[in-house]
Amino acid sequence: MSSMNEENEKKLVRRTLRGEKKAFEMLVRNYQQSLLNYIGRMVGERELALDFTQEVFVRAYASLRSFDPRYKFSAWLFKIASNLIIDHWRKKKIPTFSLSEPLDADGEGLTLEIPDNEPSVVRKFELAELRKKIDWALEQIPACLRELFVWRHANGLSYEEMAEIKDLPVGTVKNRVYQAKEAIRELLETKP
Amino acid sequence: MTCLKIADIYAYLEEDLSPGQKEKIERHIDACPRCREAIEERKFLSEAASSLPDLDIPADFTARVMAKIAPAKRHLSVWLIAFTAGLSSLALLLTLVVIPGEGNLPTLWTSLSHALWGYAKNAAVLMARLITVFSVAGKVLSSLFHPISKGLSLLTSLISPGVQIFIMTLTLVLLITLFYVLRKKFMMGEKT
Numbered sequence: 093m094s095s096m097n098e099e100n101e102k103k104l105v106r107r108t109l110r111g112e113k114k115a116f117e118m119l120v121r122n123y124q125q126s127l128l129n130y131i132g133r134m135v136g137e138r139e140l141a142l143d144f145t146q147e148v149f150v151r152a153y154a155s156l157r158s159f160d161p162r163y164k165f166s167a168w169l170f171k172i173a174s175n176l177i178i179d180h181w182r183k184k185k186i187p188t189f190s191l192s193e194p195l196d197a198d199g200e201g202l203t204l205e206i207p208d209n210e211p212s213v214v215r216k217f218e219l220a221e222l223r224k225k226i227d228w229a230l231e232q233i234p235a236c237l238r239e240l241f242v243w244r245h246a247n248g249l250s251y252e253e254m255a256e257i258k259d260l261p262v263g264t265v266k267n268r269v270y271q272a273k274e275a276i277r278e279l280l281e282t283k284p
Numbered sequence: 285m286t287c288l289k290i291a292d293i294y295a296y297l298e299e300d301l302s303p304g305q306k307e308k309i310e311r312h313i314d315a316c317p318r319c320r321e322a323i324e325e326r327k328f329l330s331e332a333a334s335s336l337p338d339l340d341i342p343a344d345f346t347a348r349v350m351a352k353i354a355p356a357k358r359h360l361s362v363w364l365i366a367f368t369a370g371l372s373s374l375a376l377l378l379t380l381v382v383i384p385g386e387g388n389l390p391t392l393w394t395s396l397s398h399a400l401w402g403y404a405k406n407a408a409v410l411m412a413r414l415i416t417v418f419s420v421a422g423k424v425l426s427s428l429f430h431p432i433s434k435g436l437s438l439l440t441s442l443i444s445p446g447v448q449i450f451i452m453t454l455t456l457v458l459l460i461t462l463f464y465v466l467r468k469k470f471m472m473g474e475k476t
Contacts, residue, residue: 113350120349125338132339141339146349153353222332245333270294277329 096122101165108156116156120149123169126247130170133230133242134177144180148173164253170243171257181235217280229279237272244269288312288319293326368460375456 096104101122107115127148132141151172152159159168217225230238240258243249251269255262288296288309295301296309313320342348408426412419440448 113353116353117346117350120346124345124349125341128339128341129336138339142342142345146345146352149349150352219332219335222329223336226329226333226336241333245330246336248334266294266298266300267291270291273294273326273329273333274290276333277326 098164102161105156105159105161105165108153116153119165123166124149126166127169127173129246130239130242131173131177133227133246134235134239135180136231144173144176147176151176163256167249167253167257170247170249174239174257222280225280226276229276232279233272233275237268237275240265240269241272241276287316288322293319293323296323297327297330364464367463371459372456375452 101119104115104119108119124145128141128145131144131148132138135141135144148169152169159165230241233241240254243254243257244251249257251262251265254260254269255265258265292309296306299306301309313323408422412422443451
């Protein structure tokens with residue numbers, strides 16, 4: 093996601109709080125791409141994603157004093173972004189899904205054995221083609237699964253960080269990421 | 285060992301198993317092409333997902349964000365306001381009581397300082413009667429205080445009222461600035 097280590101991050105936060113705008117600019121440069129990758133895949137519209145990414149930084153700057161340096165700055169940014177997206181969906185009356193509620197009978201699918209005739213749906217694609225298909229499949233799966241999948245794979249967040257952002261047990265988060273992957277696999281199976 | 289469950293595959297790929305469990309699974313996949321294929325399939329999917337392309341970001345995006353952010357808000361906490369108000373009141377009281385030199389302050393101030401000084405003496409006498417130890421301490425302090433007071437009065441009689449007010453204001457500003465700088469230094473650590 094970014095090459096900046098936590099200590100540098102916190103130094104930049106402190107410098108920003110002392111009034112150094114340049115320090116905040118460095119934080120923006122460091123996280124703008126990963127935030128856009130996440131927001132863009134969540135909302136699906138580039139211009140809207142750019143506006144939201146900008147808004148995340150504006151909100152972060154305005155409430156920087158409330159940032160607790162015990163946590164990672166990146167996790168805090170993703171939390172702001174996640175809340176912004178949920179607010180947007182609520183205003184637009186787009187249904188949102190709670191991660192704490194099971195999507196099926198508890199992710200039962202994950203406790204199943206591999207079927208005898210499981211087709212190889214992924215390895216038949218070239219890597220570049222597969223990436224495109226994953227982006228397509230991401231738009232089809234429930235937003236709560238998509239969010240965790242993107243955080244994990246596109247943003248490289250750890251399960252612990254995701255659990256902290258969503259205030260959920262680590263085990264639940266892992267389970268949901270696995271479910272997202274299986275859902276994507278199944279979609280690729282049906283895509284011509 | 286029976287064939288792997290889907291959750292086992294992800295746990296294996298995430299290296300989220302004990303050494304014993306890992307060894308058991310590796311023994312199984314050596315002997316079971318179906319499970320081996322299922323693992324390879326999901327590994328390939330995870331690799332592709334972890335290398336999804338970045339979304340395009342405009343070259344001037346950082347500049348746009350920086351142009352939009354407002355100056356950092358400097359919230360004055362209730363206790364800071366209370367401290368400042370207390371400090372100002374104390375300074376005013378000291379001016380009226382400790383610097384009662386005749387002709388160097390307006391008449392109103394002089395009479396007010398006399399009245400306040402009277403109240404302070406009465407309170408000291410009352411306390412002295414109630415607690416003998418405090419009485420002795422009060423007398424000692426009082427005997428120390430008079431020369432200081434006289435010294436200050438003499439000093440202030442040499443300085444015009446305007447200069448006195450200027451010095452007092454400057455001292456207050458310096459104290460408040462010093463306090464605010466120190467407060468900022470120790471501000472980090474608020475909850476997210």
